[in-house]
Amino acid sequence: MGLSIGQVAERTGLSVHALRFYEREGLLADPVRRESNGRRVYTEDDVDWLDMCIKFRSSGMPLDTIRKYTDLVRQGPGNEQDRLALLRSHQDYVSAQIQELNECLNVITHKVDIYTESLDEGTADCLWVAPGPTDTSAAS
Amino acid sequence: MGLSIGQVAERTGLSVHALRFYEREGLLADPVRRESNGRRVYTEDDVDWLDMCIKFRSSGMPLDTIRKYTDLVRQGPGNEQDRLALLRSHQDYVSAQIQELNECLNVITHKVDIYTESLDEGTADCLWVAPGPTDTSAAS
DNA sequence: CCGGCGCCTGGACCCACCTCTAGGTCGTGG
DNA sequence: CCACGACCTAGAGGTGGGTCCAGGCGCCGG
Numbered sequence: 001m002g003l004s005i006g007q008v009a010e011r012t013g014l015s016v017h018a019l020r021f022y023e024r025e026g027l028l029a030d031p032v033r034r035e036s037n038g039r040r041v042y043t044e045d046d047v048d049w050l051d052m053c054i055k056f057r058s059s060g061m062p063l064d065t066i067r068k069y070t071d072l073v074r075q076g077p078g079n080e081q082d083r084l085a086l087l088r089s090h091q092d093y094v095s096a097q098i099q100e101l102n103e104c105l106n107v108i109t110h111k112v113d114i115y116t117e118s119l120d121e122g123t124a125d126c127l128w129v130a131p132g133p134t135d136t137s138a139a140s
Numbered sequence: 141m142g143l144s145i146g147q148v149a150e151r152t153g154l155s156v157h158a159l160r161f162y163e164r165e166g167l168l169a170d171p172v173r174r175e176s177n178g179r180r181v182y183t184e185d186d187v188d189w190l191d192m193c194i195k196f197r198s199s200g201m202p203l204d205t206i207r208k209y210t211d212l213v214r215q216g217p218g219n220e221q222d223r224l225a226l227l228r229s230h231q232d233y234v235s236a237q238i239q240e241l242n243e244c245l246n247v248i249t250h251k252v253d254i255y256t257e258s259l260d261e262g263t264a265d266c267l268w269v270a271p272g273p274t275d276t277s278a279a280s
Numbered sequence: 281c282c283g284g285c286g287c288c289t290g291g292a293c294c295c296a297c298c299t300c301t302a303g304g305t306c307g308t309g310g
Numbered sequence: 311c312c313a314c315g316a317c318c319t320a321g322a323g324g325t326g327g328g329t330c331c332a333g334g335c336g337c338c339g340g
Contacts, residue, residue, distance in 0.1 A: 006286065016287085017329055025327095037336065039287055052247070059244035063327070084255040091252055094245045098238055104199035105234045107192070112231055115224040146316065156317085157299055165297095177306060179317055203297070 002033075002041040012050050019050075026067050027053055029074055059094045142173075142181040152190050159190075166207050167193055169214055199234045 009016045023032055023040075029049055033041045056066050065086065072083050149156045163172055163180075169189055173181045196206050205226065212223050 004286080005288095015329075018327090020289090021328060037287085038289095039336095055244045055247045057327095059241055059248070080255055080259055084252065084259065087248055087252045087255065091245065091248045094241055094248060098241050098245065101199055101234055101238050101241070104195045105231065105238065107195045108199070108227055108231045108234065112224065112227045115220055115227065119220055119224065144316080145318095155299075158297090160318090161298065177317085178319095179306085197297095 001043065003043070003047065005040045005042070008042045008047060008050070011047055012054060014050065014054070022050070022053065022063075025063055027063065027070055029070055056090070059090070060097060061090055061093075065090070141183065143183070143187065145180045145182070148182045148187060148190070151187055152194060154190065154194070162190070162193065162203075165203055167203065167210055169210055196230070199230070200237060201230055201233075205230070 003011075005016050005019055008014075009019055012019075014022070022028065028046065030046075032046065033043075035041055053066055056069075057063070069083065069086050072079050072086070143151075145156050145159055148154075149159055152159075154162070159180075162168065168186065170186075172186065173183075175181055193206055196209075197203070209223065209226055212219050212226070
């Protein structure tokens with residue numbers, strides 16, 4: 001049931017270094033148990049928590065905010081509104097990000113299409129393309 | 141028709157510093173014209189190009205890659221396949237990002253829902269929630 | 281008994297991406 | 311005439327998020 005840091009690294013995809021780093025940074029609810037020799041022993045719950053942290057991170061939550069959330073959880077019941085607020089705020093952030101990325105994707109796809117067409121038709125000229133929908137102008 | 145760096149900053153949302161920085165980094169197709177006194181004069185096309193760079197950046201394209209793209213464009217016609225490859229690759233990258241963000245959003249939304257329910261029902265207990273769909277366990 | 285692995289710590293380092301500073305030039309308005 | 315604000319340059323500094331290294335321990339197989 002106890003996992004070594006190496007095993008956790010393998011499961012989570014985080015490096016051993018990063019795992020220690022995250023711990024130092026206070027991102028783990030409990031500071032990880034140790035064997036008598038000082039080696040870390042992780043539980044499955046630790047791994048679950050880390051997976052969540054990874055989701056947070058990969059959706060752009062700064063370590064600092066993860067730490068705040070962790071602190072709230074560590075404090076135990078009673079601050080659920082705070083946790084919820086934090087989560088909701090991140091939820092909004094992620095939604096906004098997705099929207100922005102979709103816009104970017106549109107622009108890029110538009111450009112890809114133009115290049116593709118031009119190449120298909122051999123008219124590899126006039127590839128100065130603006131991001132606008134009605135293109136008459138400059139710069140691509 | 142000519143815009144000062146300050147005006148461009150305002151339009152693009154980039155800082156004056158960032159605009160100079162981008163120029164130094166070779167992200168502008170042409171190295172920006174100058175007035176006799178050395179001040180930069182931007183055209184509308186420059187702004188369009190910058191807007192595109194911003195789209196690239198905000199979708200995670202590193203400056204380095206933007207520079208490569210810029211170089212290709214600067215070289216003129218003949219390398220459209222290369223440009224297209226670069227764009228397609230970024231397109232894939234952005235799509236992947238969107239997918240990942242959607243997964244993250246699901247997880248977060250799931251947690252938000254759980255907290256919301258619990259708070260609604262006053263059962264502000266047992267909020268140890270795992271990211272999995274069938275939650276029986278630990279850590280949130 | 282030795283080599284090698286996996287782990288430990290603290291701190292130095294790195295990278296991308298800006299941002300800010302110092303020190304200076306114009307040009308305009310009061 | 312002088313202050314002010316916008317601009318210029320080169321280069322230093324800062325931030326976030328790790329990565330890596332030196333130096334060391336404990337255990338295991340050969």
